[in-house]
Amino acid sequence: MIFTALRFADDAHSGQFRKGSRVPYLIHPLSVARILLDHGCSDELAVAALLHDTVEDTQVTVDEIRTIFGETVARLVEFATEPEKIWSWEKRKEHTIRLLGEVEPAALLLSVADKLDNIRSIRYDLERCGEKAWQRFKRPRAKQRWYYESLCRIFDARLVDSPGVDLAAKFHAEVEAVFDQT
Numbered sequence: 207m208i209f210t211a212l213r214f215a216d217d218a219h220s221g222q223f224r225k226g227s228r229v230p231y232l233i234h235p236l237s238v239a240r241i242l243l244d245h246g247c248s249d250e251l252a253v254a255a256l257l258h259d260t261v262e263d264t265q266v267t268v269d270e271i272r273t274i275f276g277e278t279v280a281r282l283v284e285f286a287t288e289p290e291k292i293w294s295w296e297k298r299k300e301h302t303i304r305l306l307g308e309v310e311p312a313a314l315l316l317s318v319a320d321k322l323d324n325i326r327s328i329r330y331d332l333e334r335c336g337e338k339a340w341q342r343f344k345r346p347r348a349k350q351r352w353y354y355e356s357l358c359r360i361f362d363a364r365l366v367d368s369p370g371v372d373l374a375a376k377f378h379a380e381v382e383a384v385f386d387q388t
Contacts, residue, residue: 208239211253211275218257218264224327226342234323235259241319245369254282254316262287278312285313286320295344299353306360311370318361318373325354325380332384351385 215235222231239255253275260266261283268287272280285305288298306317328350331339340347358381361374 207253207275208249208256211256211279212236214274215256215260218260218266222263226331231259231263234327237323238316238319241322241373242315245319245373247315247369250276250278251282251312251315254279254286254312255319257283258286258316258320282313282316285309286316295349299356303353303356303360306357306364311365311367314361314364315370315373317357318365318370318377321354321357321361322373322377322380325377325384329380329384347385354381354385357381 216232219231219235223229224231224234235256235258238258239252242255243249243252257266257271257275257279261268261271268280268284271283289301290298293301302317306314309317328339331342337347340350343350358374358378361370361377365371365374
């Protein structure tokens with residue numbers, strides 16, 4: 207199922223790049239899946255990681271995911287899909303934070319792996335480009351800090367068993383490395 211999902215994600219994200227870069231978008235879902243597999247998570251969760259942005263960023267539907275990969279993967283992908291693009295950035299992020307307070311453990315693991323890869327990318331871009339890296343985002347550094355620190359509090363509080371506790375600690379360390387720079 208992992209290789210089927212990999213081919214599916216590759217087709218869905220064909221021609222897409224990470225925001226403000228020449229890095230093919232597929233690298234991100236691959237990294238998220240790797241984080242989860244490296245921490246002993248199930249193949250089903252890794253498949254959801256490979257597909258987690260397909261509904262949000264491509265023409266793929268949750269029903270297609272459900273038909274090909276099953277209900278559990280579809281539910282996790284649906285959770286990972288941000289609501290209404292017409293909502294403001296703040297409203298979408300507040301929605302995510304509220305949702306993370308009540309979702310199932312597998313969805314939390316998917317989210318922490320996704321956000322861990324995102325914050326690592328930010329740290330890399332800051333090392334490479336300096337403060338100019340913030341210009342590729344819809345909101346400035348201060349707003350990003352609020353969001354990532356809010357995520358830290360949720361992950362630290364809710365991910366208390368293995369492998370979540372380890373992932374939450376890694377995420378927390380990355381957030382501190384990015385936002386506590388002088």
